[in-house]
Amino acid sequence: MEERTAVAPRRGAPSRRGENYGGRSRQERASDRRARIVTAAVHLFGTRDYEDVTVADVCAGAKVSKRYFYEHFTDRENLLLIVHREQNRWLLGQVAGSAPPQAATAEELLRPMMRTLIAKLVEDPERARVIYVNAPRMETRRRGVLREDAQHFAPLVNRFVGDTADKRRLERTLLALIAGISEVIIDWISRDMAEDPDELADHLTWIAGHLLAH
Template sequence: MIEPARATRPRGETYGGQSREERTADRRARISRAALELFAARSYDDVTVAEVCARAKVAKRYFYEHFTDREDLLLSVHRQENDWLLAGMSAAAPKEPDNLDALLRPMMTALVTMLAEHPDSARVIYINAPRMELRRRGVLRKNAELIGRLVRRSVPRPRDRLRRERLLLALVAGVTEVIIDWLERGMTDDPAVLADHLTGFAAALLSGAE
């Protein structure tokens, strides 16, 4: 007698205990993880789709089910890693900070700590993907918008909104350049010192905004 569940299950729906959807998600995750490792270790131009597939142990045909090409892959990985970083900063920000320093210090500490603990992610976020100028600009604006939303927990809404938006963009760009310098010098500086410097830098800019 055929069991009802098996009678309606399409051929190939499960394999090795995984459903079709689970296998698809697993392949995409392996490709993204392999790309993160390779793009962190070498420049974008030196990494090939074939190398990514080999490291991920995935056939090329599966690569093209998820990504158009190498650039699409890098952008996807960069978006994923940057979103992870922003989520960590948001989670660290206190809901009702007493002052600007109380808001910024845990955010900057989370930022530096996450990057120090995940150097591959750090290099992909700040070194490799930003070589694509349009993507770099979009990320700066997105990050500035997040910082702006969090800053409103401690600083009242500005009288000059455009001025605040430009200040936040300059702040994020400055923090980015400091982090790039830190990465390029091997991340040898004490992360706590870097977080303190970034906190002071951000607080000085934002406190003088008005």
């Protein structure tokens, strides 16, 4: 019997039918579709009420079929929850990254953080509305976000609060601070961000500094 010699696949050839298309792998194409869905969702949820946005609207904006939508998200609510979480974490990273490591006072720490917070929201009003203006069914998620944010910033402000045996009181103070800042920002967004952002950042710095000082 004639011995057959195995022929090695050409370099760069797909290992399975449909694995590569247009020079991109299946995973790369899926990642690109997900990114487009998220971008479309931020725009739609940032410009319309939650109830006015459908899965079909998101798919049309992202230029994907519903089949691909359901590869990444279970439904519209799941999409909003995930988009909200990702955008909020991005914003937290931006704000925390602006904290000066050698700040001598709470005000020196807080002022650049508040200015960064407001500046990032002004730069992208749609993202601002996704993060801060939630549909009623998002209330449980919103409360969870407030607790997460308070825990995130606790290490940054602890050195200005001083040692305290009442850790629970400090946790509640930070929760009240984050919730208060969020409500002020929501009010500002509801007024179409028309008020001076620098003044808002100064007010938030004053509020946060005085609450922590006491």
